Amino acid sequence: MRTVKRYPTTTGDSWLEMSSYKNCQFLDPKEIKENYDYVIVGGGYGGYGVADRLAELHPEAKIAIFEAIKIGNGDSGKNAGFIIDVPHNFGDQGNTTFEENEMYYHLNTSIINRLQKNIEDSGIDVDWDHCGKYLCCANEKSYKMMEEEARDLDKMKVEYKIYEGEELARRTGTHYYKKALYTPGTLLVNPADVLRGLFTVMPKNVEVYENVPVMRVDEGSQATIYLLNGKRVTANVCIITAGPFMEEFGVCKRIFCPVLSYGAFTRQFTDREMHTFEGVKPWGCTSGHPAGTTVRLTRDNRIFVRNGFTYGTSRTTSHQRIRWAIGKLRRAFEARWPELKHVNFEYVYGGMINMTFNFRPFMIRHSSSVYCSASGEGAGVCKTALCGHYLAEWISGIQSDELRFLQKISTPKHLPPEPFTTIGATIRLMWEEFRAGNEI
Ligand SMILES: Cc1cc2nc3c(=O)[nH]c(=O)nc-3n(C[C@H](O)[C@H](O)[C@H](O)COP(=O)(O)OP(=O)(O)OC[C@H]3O[C@@H](n4cnc5c(N)ncnc54)[C@H](O)[C@@H]3O)c2cc1C
Numbered sequence: 001m002r003t004v005k006r007y008p009t010t011t012g013d014s015w016l017e018m019s020s021y022k023n024c025q026f027l028d029p030k031e032i033k034e035n036y037d038y039v040i041v042g043g044g045y046g047g048y049g050v051a052d053r054l055a056e057l058h059p060e061a062k063i064a065i066f067e068a069i070k071i072g073n074g075d076s077g078k079n080a081g082f083i084i085d086v087p088h089n090f091g092d093q094g095n096t097t098f099e100e101n102e103m104y105y106h107l108n109t110s111i112i113n114r115l116q117k118n119i120e121d122s123g124i125d126v127d128w129d130h131c132g133k134y135l136c137c138a139n140e141k142s143y144k145m146m147e148e149e150a151r152d153l154d155k156m157k158v159e160y161k162i163y164e165g166e167e168l169a170r171r172t173g174t175h176y177y178k179k180a181l182y183t184p185g186t187l188l189v190n191p192a193d194v195l196r197g198l199f200t201v202m203p204k205n206v207e208v209y210e211n212v213p214v215m216r217v218d219e220g221s222q223a224t225i226y227l228l229n230g231k232r233v234t235a236n237v238c239i240i241t242a243g244p245f246m247e248e249f250g251v252c253k254r255i256f257c258p259v260l261s262y263g264a265f266t267r268q269f270t271d272r273e274m275h276t277f278e279g280v281k282p283w284g285c286t287s288g289h290p291a292g293t294t295v296r297l298t299r300d301n302r303i304f305v306r307n308g309f310t311y312g313t314s315r316t317t318s319h320q321r322i323r324w325a326i327g328k329l330r331r332a333f334e335a336r337w338p339e340l341k342h343v344n345f346e347y348v349y350g351g352m353i354n355m356t357f358n359f360r361p362f363m364i365r366h367s368s369s370v371y372c373s374a375s376g377e378g379a380g381v382c383k384t385a386l387c388g389h390y391l392a393e394w395i396s397g398i399q400s401d402e403l404r405f406l407q408k409i410s411t412p413k414h415l416p417p418e419p420f421t422t423i424g425a426t427i428r429l430m431w432e433e434f435r436a437g438n439e440i
Contacts, residue, residue, distance in 0.1 A: 001370075002250030003216045007228075008068045011317045012349025014263065015081065016072040018300060019193035020125070024200050026071070026208045032231055033207075036062045038395075039225050039235035041214045041249075043067030044076030045191075045381050046241035046373055048198055049111070049388025052118065055203045057396045063206045064235075066227065068213035068245075071199055075243055076381070077192030078351035080263065080294045080306045082133055082284060084379050085109050085185035086149075086158060102156055103405050104383075110402075111386040112187065115198070122201035127190035127299060134163070134172070134180040134285035136295075138438050142288030146181045159184060172285070173277040173297065176336040180285065188284045188296060191381065214242075217249055223369040237395055240372045241388060244315050244354045246362065251372050254415040255362060257425055258312035258352040262325035266333065267346040269301045276339060277301075291432035292439030293332040302346075305332045307440055309433060311425040317350030325350065332440055353378050356412035363387050363410040371395060376412055 016022055038054055040047045043065050051065055067074070085108045087101040096104070119128060135146055146162075153160050163171060164179040172180075199208050213228040223238035240249055244258040269277075277297060284296035293307040308325045326348055334341040356362060356376035361383060363373045373391045375384035390403045415421045433440065 001217055001219065002248070004214065004245070004248040006245065006248055006315050007213050008074055008245060009316055010069050010073045011319060012322050013347040014073070014078040014349040014351075015190045015192035016070070016077055016196070017347055019072060019190055019196055021193055021196035021200060022072070024196065026199070026210050029209055029212050029229060029231075031207065032064070032209060032212075032227070032233060033062070034233055036064045036233060036235045037237070038063045039223065039233060039238045040065045040241060041217065041225070041238065042241040042243060043071045043199065043208065043210060044074050044241060044243055044384065045195060046243065046375070046384035046388045048195060049385035050239050050241060050373070050392050051202060051206050053389045053392035054395070055206050057392065059203065059205060061205060064233070065206065065208050066212045066214050066225070067210045069211060071208070071210045072192030072196045075351045075354065076195050078263070078349055079191050079381060080284070080296065080304070081189045081191045082286065082294075082379070083112055083115070083187040083189055083381050084133065085112055085382070086153065086183050098152065098155060100409065101152060105156060105158065107386050107402060108382040109185065111382050111389060114389070115194070115385070118198060119194070124197040124201055126194045126197040128194055129188045129282060129299060131188050131282055131284070132182055132184040133186035133188070134182050134283065135288060136172075136177040136180040136285035137288030138177050139288070140178065141437075142439055143179065145288050146179065149181055153183070171280065172283060173280040174336045177285075188282060217370060219367040219370045221369065236369065238370050239391065239395070240370065241374065241384070243374055244312065244352045246372060246374050251364070251366050251370065252362065255356055255412045256374070256376070257355050257357060257415055257421060258315055259355055259425075259429065260310045260312040260317050260321065260350050261306060261353055262308045262322060262329060262348070262350045263304060263306040264326065264329040264333070264345040264348040265298070266303045266343045269340070269343065273340060273343065274301055276337060287436070287439045289436040289439040291429070291436040295332075295336065303333060303337065305329050307332055309429040311422060311429060312352050313422055315352065317352070322348055322350050328440065335438070354380060357415050358411075358413040360412045361387050361406065361410050362412050363391055363406055365394070
C-alpha cells in the first residue's frame with residue numbers, strides 16, 4: 001500500500017492536561033516484537049474497541065497497538081467528552097431512518113455499558129459522570145431541532161425532559177438559554193482520562209505503544225507493518241483505526257472530509273466565582289443548531305466551550321488557526337457569563353471531526369490481512385468504539401444482527417473532485433455558522 005506522508009501532530013492543550021493518567025508509562029518501544037497475531041494502528045476509541053474485544057475473544061493471541069502521538073492527544077482525547085446514547089443531531093440528522101436510529105440507540109447503550117463495566121471491573125478512577133445532556137436553544141428559531149428530537153424519542157420510548165425559564169437557569173447557572181431538552185443517558189467524561197485509563201488496564205496479551213508512528217502497511221498472507229522508528233513487524237491481521245489519517249495508508253481515496261473545530265477551558269473558578277454556579281451540578285449541552293457552541297461545566301469547576309468549523313484540507317490544525325478561533329470561543333463564554341469575563345482561558349486546542357460526505361461509517365475488509373474502521377460523524381466516540389468492537393467479531397468469524405447492520409450502513413459516499421469539495425465545504429460551513437446566530 002502507500003507510504004504515509006502526513007502524520008498526526010499535537011497542537012494545543014486539552015483534556016489530557018487535566019487527566020491523572022497523563023504521566024502514566026506505556027511500554028518502551030525497545031520491547032516491540034517481530035511478530036504479532038494482531039496489530040492495531042491508532043490508539044483512539046476505535047483502536048480501543050478493537051483491542052478490547054480481540055483480547056477477550058483470543059486471550060492467547062499476541063496483540064500490539066501503535067499510536068503515533070501520546071494516547072489522549074489525538075481526537076479521541078480532544079473532543080467535547082459527550083458519550084451520547086441517543087442518535088445525535090450533528091452529522092447524521094435527516095440522514096438516517098427511524099429504524100436505524102433505534103438500532104444506534106441499542107448499540108450506543110450496549111457499548112456505553114461495556115465501557116462502564118471495564119472501568120468498574122478494573123477499578124480505575126476516571127472522570128466519567130452520568131449527568132445526562134441538554135440540547136439547549138438560545139433562540140426560538142432553533143426549537144425545530146428540539147421538537148424533531150422529542151418526536152423521535154417519544155417513538156423510541158426514551159425518557160427526556162423539557163426545561164425552560166428559571167428552572168433551566170438554576171440548572172445551568174446562566175439565563176442565556178430559553179429552552180432545553182434533557183436526556184439522562186449521556187455521560188460527560190474527560191475523554192483523554194477515560195481512554196488513557198482504559199489503555200493502562202488492557203489484558204496482559206495486549207502491548208500498548210505510544211509515540212510510535214506507523215509509516216506503511218503492506219498486505220499479503222500476513223501484513224507487514226513498517227514503523228517510523230525503523231522497525232518492521234508482521235501480523236496475521238492489521239487493523240487500521242487511524243481516524244482522519246485513514247486515507248494516508250492508501251486503503252481508500254476521497255472518502256473523508258475532516259472538519260476542524262476548536263475547544264477552550266477556563267482556568268478553575270475561585271470559590272467566589274463559583275457563586276454564579278451555586279447549587280448547579282456539572283452539566284453539558286450541545287446546541288440547538290449544528291454549528292452552535294457546545295458548553296460544559298466540568299467537575300473541576302471550569303467552563304469548557306467548543307465551536308468554530310473550518311474544512312481540514314491538510315488534516316492538521318495550526319497555532320495560527322487556534323489563535324483565530326479564540327475570539328469566537330471567548331464571545332461564546334462571555335455572552336453566557338458576562339460576570340465572569342475577567343476569567344482567562346487556560347487551555348485552547350483544535351481537533352478534527354472525521355466526517356464522511358454522507359456521515360456513514362467506514363468499516364471494511366481491505367484484504368485477508370488488513371481491515372479498517374472509522375466512524376465518519378461528529379458524535380463519533382460511541383460509534384467508533386462499537387465499529388471497532390464488531391470489526392473484532394468480524395475478523396473472528398462471529399456473525400450477528402449488530403455486525404450485519406454496521407456492514408450494511410458502512411456506505412460512505414465519495415467526495416466530489418477538487419476544487420469543488422474545498423469550495424463547497426468552506427461555503428457550507430460558513431453558511432451554517434451564519435445561520436446559527438446566537439446559538440454560537
Ligand atoms: C472538537 C471535537 C469535539 C468532538 N466532540 C465529540 C463528542 O462530544 N462526542 C463524540 O462522541 N464525539 C465527538 N467528537 C468526535 C470524536 O472525537 C471522534 O469521532 C473520535 O475521536 C473518533 O475516534 P477514532 O478512534 O476513530 O479516531 P481518532 O480519535 O482520530 O484516533 C485515531 C488515532 O490514530 C492515530 N494515528 C493516525 N495516523 C497514525 C499513524 N500513521 N501511526 C500510528 N497512529 C496513527 C492518531 O494519532 C489517533 O490517535 C469530537 C471531535 C472533535 C474534533
